[in-house]
Amino acid sequence: MKKIATAMSVMTLALTMQGCGSSSSSEESTELYSLYQDLADNIIIPNYQASSTAAAGLAGASGSIQQYCDAIGSGSEATALTTAKNAWLTTMAAWQRAEVHKFGPVTDDENALQNRILPYADLSISTCGIDQAAVSAQDVSFDFDARSRNQKGLGSIEYLLFNTDLTHTCPSQITETTDWNARTEQERKEWRCDLARIVADDLSSAMASVTTEWELDGSNYRGVFINPEKAEEFLTAISDGLFYLETIVKDKKLGIAMGISSSCSDFTCPSQLESAYSESSLANIKVNLESFEDFLTGNGGLGLDSLISDAGVPQVTEDLLQYVDDAITEINNNSTSAFDQATEIDSTLEETECTNATAAPDTPSSFPACNLYGHVKNITDTLKSGFVAAISQSIPEGAQSDND
Numbered sequence: 160m161k162k163i164a165t166a167m168s169v170m171t172l173a174l175t176m177q178g179c180g181s182s183s184s185s186e187e188s189t190e191l192y193s194l195y196q197d198l199a200d201n202i203i204i205p206n207y208q209a210s211s212t213a214a215a216g217l218a219g220a221s222g223s224i225q226q227y228c229d230a231i232g233s234g235s236e237a238t239a240l241t242t243a244k245n246a247w248l249t250t251m252a253a254w255q256r257a258e259v260h261k262f263g264p265v266t267d268d269e270n271a272l273q274n275r276i277l278p279y280a281d282l283s284i285s286t287c288g289i290d291q292a293a294v295s296a297q298d299v300s301f302d303f304d305a306r307s308r309n310q311k312g313l314g315s316i317e318y319l320l321f322n323t324d325l326t327h328t329c330p331s332q333i334t335e336t337t338d339w340n341a342r343t344e345q346e347r348k349e350w351r352c353d354l355a356r357i358v359a360d361d362l363s364s365a366m367a368s369v370t371t372e373w374e375l376d377g378s379n380y381r382g383v384f385i386n387p388e389k390a391e392e393f394l395t396a397i398s399d400g401l402f403y404l405e406t407i408v409k410d411k412k413l414g415i416a417m418g419i420s421s422s423c424s425d426f427t428c429p430s431q432l433e434s435a436y437s438e439s440s441l442a443n444i445k446v447n448l449e450s451f452e453d454f455l456t457g458n459g460g461l462g463l464d465s466l467i468s469d470a471g472v473p474q475v476t477e478d479l480l481q482y483v484d485d486a487i488t489e490i491n492n493n494s495t496s497a498f499d500q501a502t503e504i505d506s507t508l509e510e511t512e513c514t515n516a517t518a519a520p521d522t523p524s525s526f527p528a529c530n531l532y533g534h535v536k537n538i539t540d541t542l543k544s545g546f547v548a549a550i551s552q553s554i555p556e557g558a559q560s561d562n563d
Contacts, residue, residue, distance in 0.1 A: 202453050
């Protein structure tokens with residue numbers, strides 16, 4: 160608390176020294192400072208802290224993954240696996256809240272920390288690479304840091320814990336997995352679990368690093384974030400971050416996976432789903448939407464709705480909140496996983512029904528994930544028009560046109 164008070168005193172002095180500028184400029188700087196402080200303290204830092212805490216429970220010698228490893232072959236194996244899976248789901252849900260604010264330390268050094276946590280936005284996991292790593296990890300010289308990013312993070316752990324098929328996915332010429340299928344079921348479970356523990360330890364370390372970077376008693380990136388001299392820079396970063404709903408949620412998590420996007424050359428591309436093994440793809444999107452809503456409303460403090468209101472267009476906020484509610488309601492009313500829906504679309508007739516659902520999301524269909532795409536598109540269309548205009552920002556590169 161004392162450190163926050165000190166930071167506010169420094170801000171007051173800075174604004175006083177800028178008195179030669181217009182009073183409106185000073186007022187805008189003060190408002191942005193208060194907004195950024197609330198976003199940092201009520202949303203960004205708590206999201207990172209929750210993620211770090213969840214990952215710590217997954218990793219380590221006493222973590223749920225190691226507990227499962229120790230239970231393999233015993234009567235408590237199934238219970239321990241369920242506990243580890245639930246811990247992973249908790250960790251993934253916590254991180255999904257942070258996906259909406261990808262700026263700052265998590266993106267430094269070409270997304271070094273993000274790549275250790277969840278590189279899904281850029282690439283899918285390599286199941287063969289993970290299968291090879293499960294074998295190589297048994298060697299004392301195994302260097303996990305040298306592994307490709309498509310073998311790291313939450314996606315890798317999901318494959319190792321949730322995939323019930325113990326057969327490797329590599330072509331026959333891969334030497335590491337030559338005798339994998341001949342090994343006993345218990346040994347294959349143990350080796351996969353050993354790797355999952357290694358990945359989880361790295362994941363926990365990366366999440367802890369992001370959190371420490373932001374915290375007041377760490378590197379205090381929070382102080383950089385609320386610096387009035389960087390107000391416009393971070394307003395752009397915040398705005399661009401929210402377009403995660405466009406480029407990743409709409410275009411990749413739903414658009415490519417459900418075959419709506421031209422980037423999918425088949426009826427659907429379920430392999431492109433996020434969290435297909437755990438069948439929690441839609442749960443992830445729900446959390447993304449909730450986090451987006453937090454940025455709008457402030458989650459107990461100032462939110463972006465204050466800037467929109469100052470611009471004289473509160474209807475933009477009302478529209479966005481309604482569309483978010485529509486999307487979340489669609490998810491809540493759906494009981495079929497996105498993976499199952501995607502695999503059911505295997506004819507032109509079903510493809511047409513999905514397309515129609517995206518255009519008329521309020522009309523029920525056999526494929527609610529396609530309806531969800533339409534609801535999310537309502538949000539992102541409003542982001543591209545009223546939202547960016549209200550806060551004097553531009554549509555970020557990569558989100559300027561629909562990719563469907």
